[in-house]
Amino acid sequence: MIADPLSDVLQLLRPRAYGFRGLDIGGDWSLCLPPQPVVRCYALRTGACGLWLDGVAPVQLAAGDFVLLPQGQGLVMGSRPDAPRVDLERFFTTASGDTAIFEEGGDCRGLGGYFEMAGMAADQLLRALSPVVRLGAGADASGLLWLVDRLMAELRTPRPGGRLIAEHLSQTLLVEALRLHLATAAQRTGTWLAALADPQLARAIEAMHADPGGRWTLDALAKISGLSRSGFAQRFSDACGEPAITYLARWRMMLASDRLARGVPTAIVARELGYGSESAFGAAFRRITGMSPGRFRSA
Template identity: 35%
Template sequence: MDKLSDEHFDRRFDKQLGKQLGKTLDPLSQAFSLLDVRAARCTRFEAGGHWSYRFPAKPALKFGAVIRGDCWIDFGDEAHHRLATGDCFLLAHAPAYVLANDERLAPEDGIAAFDWAQSDVARGAGSDTVLLAGSFGFEASDAELLLDALPRFLLIPSRSPSAAVIHSTLHILDLEIRGTAIGTAVLTDRLADVLLVQVLRAARDQGAGEGLGWINALVDARIGKAIRLMHEDAAHPWTLEALADAIAMSRSAFSKRFKSLVRLAPIDYLLRWRMRLARDQLRRGATVSATAAQLGYSSESAFGHAFKRIYGHAPKRYWRGQATGEKIPYRPK
């Protein structure tokens, strides 16, 4: 892997801080540019008659949408929800669940019942009910920022004001899943990314409130401003007092409000944001010394200590791993 020149590194770093073509990116866009969010697969599920299928837990973020018909989703702990045509939902740390249109039936194994290895379309006895689904994978170190901020089950009903926009994306996604044109895999991945942001927007607009954690914090008048300040100038020697003063809050009130939304103390969040920036630059070939300097660290040693605290190993090992293709495990201290 070639080392980045200082000039190229500066341009890359500025883009990650949101200074792209003179436009400041919003914090969610900045975060998505750094988080290793991977759309794993998009599928179409068709069923007719009376049916019930069980699906296993999956350590990921999943979305689902009812294109036709209606059914139940049941988590087995007295938590079950009716899903109607046009409803869309997210599952965080996707738990085991049952999809059924007849809850009296004993559920079949939803993985074994269909030939998922050969097709992205699962066809049962008819197509009275049709669902689209997809999943997103994360690096373990990124899950806490987005995945852990979401409730287990998040429903966007068809009556939601944002539903029409989501339905437009779902329509195109459905055509791609069923189609055979070139570039289908690329388009389904991109559409899944678009759909995820649209659902998160819709959840915020419909008042999911505190249940959205960090995402809700982004649009909080004061906490959101503090996050923007940290994102836009991560190398600045921010202190709790300086951040609180910048948003006109007392230190105690700021710290309490920030932690209640983000689930991290402000300075801990700043450290993790800096290390995500660092990880991205090391992936792209920047040297450890250049990365440390751009993030405001006075020495490689101080930077290395911070990096190891978050990722469990030294930045030089991570840098070498990127050059050689070695997969470095996430072992936080």
């Protein structure tokens, strides 16, 4: 089976919390949200509005746009940044899945929400993304809007199995947004997504994900990529921001964290991930995560 690195990382994400609400508003308005360690996303149905984030150039959104904000910056959204504020207390007391209506609505309609992710995989993924991932109507964002609508419906009318469906929908929403982002936008260098977008480097990443416990060397990875050893090493470091062997070690520890959290014995985790002894695995785990496997498991 061919490895799918993006799916591998996303499968390790553990949504701890999520919520979506609709907003239907008229007139001059703004919504101000503080920084939070969450992934935010917004879909605009009708009308237009601006988006102002800390340290990022203003973004203008139009009907059909979908935007993912993976780094949890503080933001202002609205007709202008200094417009009258939406009553946050009233907005957030609206039940998840419902739509809050302000000033009789009609001018701007959209959906918004957040995911709170946990674990090393979340950090690895979110650091690789731009502060603003915008997918316009021309980027075939209709599938994203359908997913948001379906998620809103599950949250609005709880039914048996709804929590599991909502978790799957939220993960699918993130996958679809990242797929479109990879297909339509140039990746920033210095991230593993940039390396994944390079077809030759992607072969090496796929090989490492298919056999994370393998005895990988630069020579072997370069051969898979169809590049010289030195050419591969430089190209991978430039794209990913770290050497290929460092990426492999970090990926192993992401897998190890997941398995330890699920109760897999340390000796088995060490063997599966290519370490000759528990002590060698423990040293590598401590170097990358900052704690021992035992301390991580108890935490």
